[in-house]
Amino acid sequence: MEQRLANSLIMTVNEKKFIENALVSDIRVDGRRPFDYRNLTIRFGSEDGSSEVQLGKTQVLAFVTGQLVQPYRDRPNEGTFAIYTEFSPMADPSFEPGRPGDSAIELGRIVDRGLRESRAVDTESLCVIAGKLVWSIRIDLHIIDNGGNLVDAANIAALAALSTFRRPECTIGGEDGQELTVHPPDVREPLPLIMHHFPVAVTFGFIGKENIVVIDPTHYEEEVMGGSLTATLNTNGDVCAIQKAGGDGVLQSVIMQCLRIASVKAGDITSKIKSAVESYNTQRALRKIKRHNPSSAVSNAAKHNEESTQVNTETKSIQQSSDTNTSASTHDVTNIGSPEQQSKTLKDAVKPKHKKRKKSTSNANAS
Amino acid sequence: MEAKPSNLVDQLVVPGDVILDLSNMANQTLKLSGGLRQDGDSICVMKAGKLRFMKPNKYWVESSQKRYVPSAGDNVLGVVVDTKPENFLVDIKGPALAFLPVLSFEGGTRRNIPKFEVGTLLYVSVVSANPGMNPELSCMDVNGKAAEYGVLKEEGYMFESSTGLARSLLSSPPHPVLEGLGKKLSFEIAVGINGRFWVNALQSSTVILVGNAIQKSESLSLVQQKIYLEKLLKSIQL
Incomplete structure (x- = not known):
């Protein structure tokens, strides 16, 4: 009981009153105006598909990973797409370890709805063999610090991570046309996901008796506000999703006003994400040039021609170019995510074994 | 005999530093506060920070942190979290909630117990802070007067x-x-x-x-x- 009291945020009467009173004269505690967004910084990790977003004091990490799986039966030629959230008690003592709380589920649902139902990611391009193998994209969102408005920060982090994620290229070949080769990233350049548009979530809070609208509420404002509204829009002005869960009712005209403001903010945020991704991509390209020394570059080029004809040669050529950080990324053929494969050599990965494994995984999925 | 203060005074110290060796010191009293510990014949540092010394014999380590470690005599801002028959539970940013006895107000009797709603902001002093116990607060100075302590205005x-x-x-x-x-x-x-x-x-x-x-x-x-x-x-x- 006492521990729970100590863990939950208890605001003083002074703070609650002050936030409401200050808003009447159009200012907020951190010096912003009601429709100012906090400072947004987007950083990327050393690996593709990881991003770190900082929105004021809020900090969110996103990781995107891909795995080859069997598609859902009703959508045999579409890749799958899932979002997982992780709320650590380090971010906010009110988050309990273990089971996800209401806020964690709501956040996951809002981000999921915005991205999936607006078809922001082209899932059909994730299909490898219709009905048998598709790429399953998983986004992990980690809340590092809760400074309020986790939804927007998590949504931006997910978008940024998705737009830098690259999946290994796959080709189907062999005698029966069913043999699948997953090319390691140093053999063939991995492919980015196809993003149709960027659905950006913008959250509004309604504070006080007069329901004064503020954009991007902080942790403290979230505690005071009577209700909130999250609108997910893209740069074209399409509304992809709206979340208004309980709390104070708002007028239709207010919602329309919010949507107009949100579409402006969504444009700003999208251009920020895009410029951050662009600078990451140029850095990535530069890194690639540095990494190869001339001799290995030649062997890579030679390898490029060979590998499409014979899978076995890959083993050799990869061993040659061991200076090019291959050790982590040499695994071939399906089940990128399965750990037991990592210990085996690439020779194990050629067709016969792979067929067996595929059967066993499909059984596991069926059961 | 006036002892010479440690030569680490006003210097940065880290956990494990020995600031004083008691074996070659004559009979005298030392007062140790936050971040210091007696370990056999030596005084050890327990946290990183600046070593401070006050005449005649007081030593403590100063550092900056987000959490507050309560120590007796500090004046703190506390937020009332809950009311119990004997105590108010007050959050002072410490590892545990602090107790403010309902009688520790100027002229406090059973008859006139103040009513604080949850979230009231108080200016209080820490009376005792022992490890393993909730710290105790008071709204009186040593003379039993309210002094500056008590509820802060409900604005600001x-x-x-x-x-x-x-x-x-x-x-x-x-x-x-x-x-x-x-x-x-x-x-x-x-x-x-x-x-x-x-x-x-x-x-x-x-x-x-x-x-x-x-x-x-x-x-x-x-x-x-x-x-x-x-x-x-x-x-x-x-």
């Missing part, structure tokens, strides 16, 4: 800071930003050593300006603070 805003910033706000010479702002603007401020400060003024904008200026000044050097202050004061006049 409480800002969070590190313990180091709170200490520098209370230090003498006064914090340059606070002093500079005080010359131009009129506002009230109450600083708790537990890393909280409450600002009140006639206008909300003044409160926000003062609070944010103080919070921002923590990461600035003395020279930067002066430049920042000048810029800020100019922007007010416009």
Whole structure:
């Protein structure tokens, strides 16, 4: 009981009153105006598909990973797409370890709805063999610090991570046309996901008796506000999703006003994400040039021609170019995510074994 | 015999440093406070920070942190979290909630127990802080007078800071930003050593300006603070 009291945020009467009173004269505690967004910084990790977003004091990490799986039966030629959230008690003592709380589920649902139902990611391009193998994209969102408005920060982090994620290229070949080769990233350049548009979530809070609208509420404002509204829009002005869960009712005209403001903010945020991704991509390209020394570059080029004809040669050529950080990324053929494969050599990965494994995984999925 | 203070005084110390060797010291009393520990014949440091010494014999380690470690005699800002028949439970940013006995007010009797709703902001002093026990607070000074302690006005805003910033706000010479702002603007401020400060003024904008200026000044050097202050004061006049 006492521990729970100590863990939950208890605001003083002074703070609650002050936030409401200050808003009447159009200012907020951190010096912003009601429709100012906090400072947004987007950083990327050393690996593709990881991003770190900082929105004021809020900090969110996103990781995107891909795995080859069997598609859902009703959508045999579409890749799958899932979002997982992780709320650590380090971010906010009110988050309990273990089971996800209401806020964690709501956040996951809002981000999921915005991205999936607006078809922001082209899932059909994730299909490898219709009905048998598709790429399953998983986004992990980690809340590092809760400074309020986790939804927007998590949504931006997910978008940024998705737009830098690259999946290994796959080709189907062999005698029966069913043999699948997953090319390691140093053999063939991995492919980015196809993003149709960027659905950006913008959250509004309604504070006080007069329901004064503020954009991007902080942790403290979230505690005071009577209700909130999250609108997910893209740069074209399409509304992809709206979340208004309980709390104070708002007028239709207010919602329309919010949507107009949100579409402006969504444009700003999208251009920020895009410029951050662009600078990451140029850095990535530069890194690639540095990494190869001339001799290995030649062997890579030679390898490029060979590998499409014979899978076995890959083993050799990869061993040659061991200076090019291959050790982590040499695994071939399906089940990128399965750990037991990592210990085996690439020779194990050629067709016969792979067929067996595929059967066993499909059984596991069926059961 | 007046003992020579440790030669590490006002220096940075880290856990494990031995600041005094008791074996070659004559009979004398030492007072140790936060961050120090007697380990056999030596006085050891338990946390990183600056070693401080006060005559005649008081030693402690000062550092800046987000959490507050209660120690007796500190004046802190607390938030009432719950009311119990004997005590108010008060959050003072420490590892455990602190107890404020309902009778520890000036002239406090069973008849006139004050009523505080959850979220009331209090200026209180820490009476006792022992490991393994909840710290105890009081709204009286040693003479049993209310002095400055008690409920703060239900206006203004409480800002969070590190313990180091709170200490520098209370230090003498006064914090340059606070002093500079005080010359131009009129506002009230109450600083708790537990890393909280409450600002009140006639206008909300003044409160926000003062609070944010103080919070921002923590990461600035003395020279930067002066430049920042000048810029800020100019922007007010416009």
